[in-house]
Amino acid sequence: MINHKKINSLKEKYFLFLFDKGNQKKMNTIDSKIFIVLSLLFAATNVFAQGQHGSAVTITDPPNGAVVSSPVKVCMSTEGVKVQPAKKGVNEGKGHHHIIVDVELPKDLSKPIGKDANHIHMGDGSTCKEIKLSVGKHIIRTLFAKGNHVPYNSPLTATITVNVK
Ligand SMILES: [Cu+2]
Numbered sequence: 520m521i522n523h524k525k526i527n528s529l530k531e532k533y534f535l536f537l538f539d540k541g542n543q544k545k546m547n548t549i550d551s552k553i554f555i556v557l558s559l560l561f562a563a564t565n566v567f568a569q570g571q572h573g574s575a576v577t578i579t580d581p582p583n584g585a586v587v588s589s590p591v592k593v594c595m596s597t598e599g600v601k602v603q604p605a606k607k608g609v610n611e612g613k614g615h616h617h618i619i620v621d622v623e624l625p626k627d628l629s630k631p632i633g634k635d636a637n638h639i640h641m642g643d644g645s646t647c648k649e650i651k652l653s654v655g656k657h658i659i660r661t662l663f664a665k666g667n668h669v670p671y672n673s674p675l676t677a678t679i680t681v682n683v684k
Pocket of ligand 1: 605615616617632640641642664667668
């Protein structure tokens with residue numbers, strides 16, 4: 520995962536360094552080459568950050584902490600990204616929902632989300648899904664991923680807990 524805070528502090532340090540260099544009027548060609556490379560790199564990371572900015576996935580139903588009965592209808596909404604069926608392929612800013620029940624998010628976000636009882640794909644492009652849950656407390660997470668089932672990074676996710684009576 521790209522650490523934007525780290526990049527920003529590196530950026531600050533480098534520009535301070537350049538400022539010092541500028542004062543010394545010793546900025547040689549190697550420095551300016553490094554500067555161009557780093558500038559391009561920073562520009563790229565900024566575009567990436569802006570692409571992620573404002574995107575979100577929300578679980579609209581059930582409300583967090585709700586007492587529900589099984590099957591539970593889970594609905595999601597998106598902001599800044601669009602839902603489309605998985606068969607449409609990998610398109611930036613688009614993808615489909617996944618419901619992850621009672622387990623953590625995948626550790627490696629560069630890999631496709633697994634398919635098992637705890638990881639439900641909504642590759643048809645739907646935004647609601649009925650899931651069967653046993654009586655008791657459950658953690659429901661949502662994770663938005665591209666057509667190849669690889670999640671966005673930073674992850675577009677939301678979490679609620681429900682109590683099945
Ligand atoms: Cu999927």
